[in-house]
Amino acid sequence: xxxxxxxxxxxxxxxxxxxxxxxxxxxxxxxxxxxxxxxxxxxxxxxxxxxxxxxxxxxxxxxxxxxxxxxxxxxxxxxxxxxxxxxxxxxxxxxxxxxxxxxxxxxxxxxxxxxxxxxxxxxxxxxxxxxxxxxxxxxxxxxxxxxxxxxxxxxxxxxxxxxxxxxxxxxxxxxxxxxxxxxxxxxxxxxxxxxxxxxxxxxxxxxxxxxxxxxxxxxxxxxxxxxxxxxxxxxxxxxxxxxxx
Amino acid sequence: xxxxxxxxxxxxxxxxxxxxxxxxxxxxxxxxxxxxxxxxxxxxxxxxxxxxxxxxxxxxxxxxxxxxxxxxxxxxxxxxxxxxxxxxxxxxxxxxxxxxxxxxxxxxxxxxxxxxxxxxxxxxxxxxxxxxxxxxxxxxxxxxxxxxxxxxxxxxxxxxxxxxxxxxxxxxxxxxxxxxxxxxxxxxxxxxxxxxxxxxxxxxxxxxxxxxxxxxxxxxxxxxxxxxxxxxxxxxxxxxxxxxxxxxxxxxxxxxxxxxxxxxxx
Ligand SMILES: Nc1ncnc2c1ncn2[C@@H]1O[C@H](COP(=O)(O)OP(=O)(O)OP(=O)(O)O)[C@@H](O)[C@H]1O
Ligand SMILES: [Mg+2]
Numbered sequence: 001x002x003x004x005x006x007x008x009x010x011x012x013x014x015x016x017x018x019x020x021x022x023x024x025x026x027x028x029x030x031x032x033x034x035x036x037x038x039x040x041x042x043x044x045x046x047x048x049x050x051x052x053x054x055x056x057x058x059x060x061x062x063x064x065x066x067x068x069x070x071x072x073x074x075x076x077x078x079x080x081x082x083x084x085x086x087x088x089x090x091x092x093x094x095x096x097x098x099x100x101x102x103x104x105x106x107x108x109x110x111x112x113x114x115x116x117x118x119x120x121x122x123x124x125x126x127x128x129x130x131x132x133x134x135x136x137x138x139x140x141x142x143x144x145x146x147x148x149x150x151x152x153x154x155x156x157x158x159x160x161x162x163x164x165x166x167x168x169x170x171x172x173x174x175x176x177x178x179x180x181x182x183x184x185x186x187x188x189x190x191x192x193x194x195x196x197x198x199x200x201x202x203x204x205x206x207x208x209x210x211x212x213x214x215x216x217x218x219x220x221x222x223x224x225x226x227x228x229x230x231x232x233x234x235x236x237x238x239x240x241x242x243x244x245x
Numbered sequence: 246x247x248x249x250x251x252x253x254x255x256x257x258x259x260x261x262x263x264x265x266x267x268x269x270x271x272x273x274x275x276x277x278x279x280x281x282x283x284x285x286x287x288x289x290x291x292x293x294x295x296x297x298x299x300x301x302x303x304x305x306x307x308x309x310x311x312x313x314x315x316x317x318x319x320x321x322x323x324x325x326x327x328x329x330x331x332x333x334x335x336x337x338x339x340x341x342x343x344x345x346x347x348x349x350x351x352x353x354x355x356x357x358x359x360x361x362x363x364x365x366x367x368x369x370x371x372x373x374x375x376x377x378x379x380x381x382x383x384x385x386x387x388x389x390x391x392x393x394x395x396x397x398x399x400x401x402x403x404x405x406x407x408x409x410x411x412x413x414x415x416x417x418x419x420x421x422x423x424x425x426x427x428x429x430x431x432x433x434x435x436x437x438x439x440x441x442x443x444x445x446x447x448x449x450x451x452x453x454x455x456x457x458x459x460x461x462x463x464x465x466x467x468x469x470x471x472x473x474x475x476x477x478x479x480x481x482x483x484x485x486x487x488x489x490x491x492x493x494x495x496x497x498x499x500x501x502x503x504x505x506x507x508x509x510x511x
Contacts, residue, residue: 051393053389053392053393076395076396076397077395078395079392079393079394079395080394080395082393083393083394084390084393084394086386086389086390086393088386089386090384090386090387090389090390091390092387092390092391092404092405093387093409094405094408094409094412096489103404103405104394104395104396107396107400107404108394108395108396108400109395130492131491131492132489132491132492133492134489134490134492135489136485136489139488139489149390152394153393153394156394156395
């Protein structure tokens with residue numbers, strides 16, 4: 001299988017703190033990779049380095065074999081291939097639900113309005129928000145906002161979807177609706193890279209689980225390997241803490 | 246005695262008040278027209294200047310050395326512009342620009358043009374700061390989400406950030422507009438025929454000060470109150486309806502997460 005993303009010796013410094021240290025890992029087409037780890041271990045930073053919201057300090061990132069850190073690379077075009085879902089939703093406040101899902105298609109991809117609306121409606125249906133196209137973000141619940149944010153990212157028809165703790169800012173009763181959408185997406189063959197604290201979700205849909213600790217990948221393997229038979233002592237401790245709660 | 250005298254003065258005043266209106270209403274009207282024209286154009290152009298400067302001043306520094314240097318120089322120039330025009334009175338700016346261009350460059354500016362020019366760049370300096378504050382106050386997540394779907398700085402500004410900034414700074418812009426209506430009166434020092442200038446001319450004809458300026462006062466108040474109301478209406482319009490309509494769809498076709506969850510729960 002081809003690697004869509006290859007990360008080689010990635011490092012990231014914030015001032016004098018090395019937040020990511022020599023990160024190496026790949027994402028294959030159609031794979032669902034979950035990144036778990038304690039708060040502050042660098043999960044978000046890694047995800048943000050992958051779509052270059054943070055500038056890596058060292059190392060290389062390859063997208064379909066091309067080095068995206070080289071000067072020649074078209075940053076904007078690359079980002080359209082990486083759908084990003086944020087913990088805080090970050091819906092565009094000046095657009096309604098439909099506008100959120102069409103503005104990128106029209107202004108960045110250059111799609112015609114009708115095509116953009118059609119595509120947006122398709123994905124709003126997938127997340128069950130097609131009835132709310134006229135609503136403004138401020139009129140939606142957290143779970144609804146996050147589902148729209150997922151539809152917005154999907155509407156760009158990206159190669160890879162990046163999720164940064166998409167359910168962490170939600171009230172408990174809304175976590176389920178978002179996770180269900182994500183499970184459907186995972187089963188549909190979408191390539192996904194998900195930072196999450198939802199171990200049940202990771203166990204159910206992840207092809208691979210990456211455990212991060214203090215800026216390094218401490219262990220990675222199939223969901224079964226990581227959850228049932230972790231090799232590292234720190235993985236075991238982390239899981240005990242999480243599942244103990 | 247005093248009471249009767251006061252009463253007499255009051256009657257005199259009212260007589261003059263109406264006489265001034267009846268005799269000189271075309272002059273008042275023209276003056277008010279010029280005042281309104283200069284302050285409208287000045288506010289709109291100043292707003293545009295402010296938006297452009299605000300966008301330039303928030304461009305992230307590039308890694309490219311040349312671009313970096315150019316941006317720093319441009320920013321320095323803009324800072325000087327803002328500080329100079331915010332730090333000096335408009336009445337003095339009017340004199341310096343009008344007579345300066347005449348003496349130094351031998352340009353005899355049209356007075357009306359000079360008036361619009363001065364009000365615009367003056368408003369621009371204030372609006373630049375207001376816009377910058379407006380951009381800074383927009384949540385970082387809005388920028389990140391826009392960048393994440395592939396927008397560059399200009400697209401992010403045009404389609405995501407500025408619409409929100411404009412909505413947020415509308416009250417401040419209305420304030421600038423009201424200030425401009427009042428402050429165009431200083432342009433009388435370069436003989437722009439706005440309302441204050443016209444009123445002064447009228448006082449020269451009737452040899453009375455109170456009544457003509459009372460009329461001017463009322464006209465200024467009508468203009469500022471109208472503008473304030475109009476802007477409030479515009480704000481409401483931009484905000485849109487308070488409620489949205491749920492579009493009833495054919496739910497049978499769609500596996501909605503709620504339905505899936507319900508199914509899973511059974
Ligand atoms: N912009 C920044 N400047 C300085 N330090 C930062 C910045 N962003 C993140 N960090 C630091 O980098 C470390 C890793 O942060 P990161 O957000 O990647 O952790 P995380 O694993 O996503 O944690 P969480 O589970 O809480 O989201 C933290 O110590 C954080 O304080
Ligand atoms: Mg995080």
